[in-house]
Amino acid sequence: MIEYKHVALLGLGLISSSIAHALRRAGFDGKIVGTARSAATRQQAAALGFCTRIAETNREAVTGADLVIICTPVGAMGGIAAEIAPALSPGATVTDVGSVKCRIIEAVSPHIPDGVDFIPGHPLAGTEHSGPASGFAELFDNRWCLLTPLEGTETAAIERLGTFWQALGSRVDTMDPSHHDLVLAVTSHVPHLIAYTMVGVADDLQRVTESEVVNYSAAGFRDFTRIAASDPTMWRDVFLNNKEATLEILGRFTEELFALQRAIRTGDGDHLHDYFTHTRAIRRGIIDAGQDTAAPDFGRFVAAKLPPKEPS
Ligand SMILES: NC(=O)C1=CN([C@@H]2O[C@H](COP(=O)(O)OP(=O)(O)OC[C@H]3O[C@@H](n4cnc5c(N)ncnc54)[C@H](O)[C@@H]3O)[C@@H](O)[C@H]2O)C=CC1
């Protein structure tokens, strides 16, 4: 059962509008007060009608809220926390949905007043679409939502937030924030960077081959173009705020790529065959373990394999 009575959604885009739709589907009868930076977005959200009320400012939206969810690009979250701090109600929970966790914790927690819990979160669910019209109630169904609570946070507050995400359809788990950032660098951030790069390469090539890249693109490349259509501001902020883990995984990726490049150049078919046999076994292992292709499950699979990130 959802224990909150007044949910404030800061930022009105894919994730926040999906939260509102999923709340309504769950029968939530409390208040959903949303706000966004631009008047045009606020008007669009008001017309779509998924909030009880649209507030003009972040401070107005959080006034009286017992759950505040920051749903903006990662780079904006610290400034928003500073802005809302004086208006937060004692006993409220502040959470976020950002794709990285350590930098958000650094930016947000110094502003959270005593008596308010900050519990960082990340629903591992999304699409390449953005804006208030892109949300839908089923987005979080059977997807993981990872909470990365800070030391000393009351278990009851964490459980309350976990129950909230379960009511939206999610499976909920907790994780150490730096481990989260490393796992997500492998399963989401670097794959997005690769997709962005591959589409850029194809675009260069297309100038030579005219429309062949589009005409003959296979399913794999089409998936790359879908991912590479994701919101530029959001992904700029992800990479700038998960720099260390992204560079670590990108370094490993580049080493493996060079080894494959060398195998192709030298005609080392055994190396290629062994490598592809190994990766196929990984994929089949995921399926045999009852975890299908969904990224969140793959995330857990990788989490089990990666060593915990060493403190920097
Ligand atoms: N899109 C996805 O697939 C997923 C996104 N996330 C995370 O969720 C958060 C929101 O993402 P989406 O809903 O996809 O974004 P979106 O682009 O659909 O919506 C973002 C909202 O934030 C507002 N905003 C933008 N810049 C702002 C600023 N500087 N100050 C205040 N408000 C600002 C926008 O007006 C918009 O209302 C991001 O932090 C992202 O990392 C998490 C899981 C999946």
Ligand SMILES: O=C(O)C(=O)Cc1ccc(O)cc1
């Ligand atoms: O659309 C896709 O394939 C995604 O990978 C969605 C996504 C994007 C960012 C996240 O932090 C979590 C999920």
